[in-house]
Amino acid sequence: MPDPSSQIDALRAQFDRDLAGAAGEPAVRAVRDRYLARKGGLLTALLKNLASAPPEARPLLGRLANDLKGYITTRLAERLAEVAVSRRPAGAVDVTLPGRAPSIGHRHPLTLVREAVETIFARMGFLVIEGPELEDDYHNFEALNMPADHPARDMQDTLYLAAPVRSAAGSPATLLRTHTSGMQIRYLETHQPPVRLIAPGRVYRRDDLDLSHTPMFTQVEGLVVGERVTLADLKGTLFAFLHELFGQERGVRFRPSFFPYTEPSAEVDITCSACGGPGNPATATCGLCKRTGWLEILGSGMVHPAVFEAVGYDPERYTGFAFGMGIERAAILKWGVEDIRLFYENDLRFLEQFPL
């Protein structure tokens, strides 16, 4: 009689060869039957043979035989699972191939900001108005307390038309609007307080193209007029707006400035997105905020009494506030866009970065 332990090793080697040669599910099942069948299974037979081994060798042989039984059972179960997976029903597809995506375009990032601004202010009860991009001198400057030769006209280098252009809004247009305030004047001329509106749109200044300037950009201006409107209201409104647009965690501050059409005038800053704002170690070397921790985002103020007089409102009875923000600047600060010209090149690699 051969040595029982080498018999066990030989059977294991034989099982490995048989299993490797079994291709499909039926073949694997056949291997199982050959080794494990109650009647005539090779392993069953081996276990029976062990009964004839010398008593002192039986414990060791019994353990080796049981190990082999465990090994065979496990390998068979694994192999059966594998062959079941590779079974392909008729008409099966390779689900790992790329899907067929319908084309979808992206809204422009400036539109995303503009619509966000409109939504926030709409919820605060603001009307959204639109108006002409070509303006007359009166609505762009004079009615806004900037008569001819006013030094503040230097603040906004203006693009003029070579010849006046007819305008549906009234008198012929002579210039490209430098802000959307003209629309607000038109609105005041034709409505009575209370007034609460925003006026978004494209505006033009004679600025050369560079990293931070374009001769055309987008602005949103706001105007509130009533019998009890105060600078504190302006502050409350703008802080709520900026916190919603840039995040509640952003710091906001309000400081005096000058615009000819508001008195008092204020500029509004938000904490720097690059260094995190004043007090952060990174502020000391921050180029974005010039080491101040603050970034200017909005100009604003109480409507100048001269503007009310120009549109026939009594400045004793009505007060109001006005504000203006560049949409490009907001988008730049919101998303860290490094070059303002990207907004006007329409490179799809740029546009497709923004949410749908």
Added chain:
Amino acid sequence: MRLVYPWLCDLVRVPGDPDSIAAEMGLRGFEVAGVEHGRLPVIDFEITANRPDCLSHVGLAREAATIWGLPLHMPELAPASDDSRAASREPRAAVLEVDLQDADGCPRYAAQAFEVTIGSSPAWLRDRLEAAGLRPINNIVDVTNYVMLEIGQPMHAFDLDRLAGQRLVIRRARAGEPLRTLDGVERTLDAETVVIADAERPCAIGGVMGGLDSEIGASTTRIALESAYFKPTAIRRTSRRLALKTEASARFERGGDIEAPPAGIRRAAALFAQIAAGRPIGDAIDVYPAPRPPLEVRLRASRIERVLGASIGAADVRRILTALGFIVADAADAWLVKVPSYRVDVMREDDLVEEVGRHYGFGRLPMTFPVLDAPQAPPDPRVARDRTVRQVLTAAGFSESMTFAFIERQAALPFCDAGVEPAAIANPLSEKFAVLRPSLMPGLIDSCAHNRRRGRKDVRLFEIGSRFTPSGEGRAIALAWCGASNEPHWSAAARPVDFFDVKGAAELLCGAFGLVATECVTAERPYLLPGRTARLRAGADWLGELGQLLPALAESRGFPADEPIYVAEIDADRFVAAGATDALRAATLPRFPSIVRDVSIVVDEALPAAAVRGTIRSAAPPTLASVVEFDRYQGKGVPDGRVSLSLRLTFRAPDRTLTDDEAQSATEHIVEALGREHDAERR
């Protein structure tokens, strides 16, 4: 304005280093451009146009004194000579004569002659000038600059012995009169220019720049020192016309201090004495024919509260205004406030409210929300329209672009109506931005070319924007499509975009605004390829044009001529009108089944599909619900010059189930009419 920190400290003992001083003043309306920590630290402020008084150390020091509640130490002045004004009328020893002829352009002119010893200034003076950004020249010029930077009064020194007749005449220039200015430029003056002349010719452009011929130099022994007030608008016009901006003109055009000219002379005299540069000779001259009384403005506590939304204590109001140099007196239920002459920006009550608010601190104002009195009206209809346009076109695969409203004239011309020039800009930045766009297409074409140059071949873009002609502006929506019509995928080859892609997109857009029955009519446009050009209309209204861009035009914008770009432009203003009359009623769904009949006919290839559809419509009974072209075939089995069309006819009646016979006979009738009208043969 470069504020030299030690100079500031001479005037007010500020309690902090330059950084902390800058930060605090930044919150009072003086934006900080930078802080420099050199040997003489400098704070660089951006001074707003309304505050010419702060283009000086004293002006900024007064603000600092107000912030910290500290005394302001004014610079030392030389004693005033006894009754200078009387002296000027009847000069005793006429070392220098002043003849103020143009009191409109120059309301006040002060002058004084000095004996001088020209040399260089002491180091402390040179250092301060350099720190403030001015180049030291000689002791006399340096003192005039020092006084300007210190108290804000621009000064000018003439070489007295080079003034013909030792006279200064303030008058308008004669048209065409020449003057070589200190910068060496020979200038021709016009009759609006205020000049300071001697007995013979102009020696300076008043308030702007001196003349070279009367410039002081090493050999100068006597000077005439000018300290004047010029009318802001006059200086502004002159400076603009000559394109000449100087430290003096920048101050005068924003508004000088009409009380400062004599003080300027006295401060200069004190400095000349201090540095041993010269001493006055003859009388002090001060010609001020129409003295201006100080402005008095009423300020109510109630107005402060009404504008600021915060109640500020009377003591605070007095403290702030007094520190700023206003003189505050009590009156019945208000203060009467005298405005100092250097505060040219303060003209009415709200200007004072701003001063109070500014120094009370905007940071301390409460935050409230304006009371909403009534529900708001809906937004401008264009806002909703534009959102719908974006929704439809992005869903159709177009990305939104934005392009400049001004373009090159050459790029604009093909898009202008025959004989109409584009609206031009008078002062364009460059030829690239010379005219207003008559169409949005040129911008989109450039954007396609931009993407193509960067290796992106499949591009779908749209823009919503204004377009312009000399007769006005309007809004338009434009599309551009180049490359493949479908997204790249392993399952099918890419199909190049064609006319029907862009037509479909345009129709989809019109459909979104209720314009479902649009039709395309063959047309010609100078920028589109003949044979692939159409105008789009809804009923009698023309909506826009579409087609393939002329390859030569694409090439001229840097796009390969052999790759088609399809474009469309639609008048957006038509859509607002359509939306406004929206009276949608939901239709009842058909209750009875429909019958479908397919028909194939062979017709002449030039026969428009619209003609076939028209014939079918007129020959069909009212039960014809729809006609769809579902195949179009030329080739084997179809004679040359002919085309096989397959049409799917759907019949349905609203009130009963149609019979096969009814559908059959209607179909026969239609085929018969097609044969009669168009020589169509059934296949």
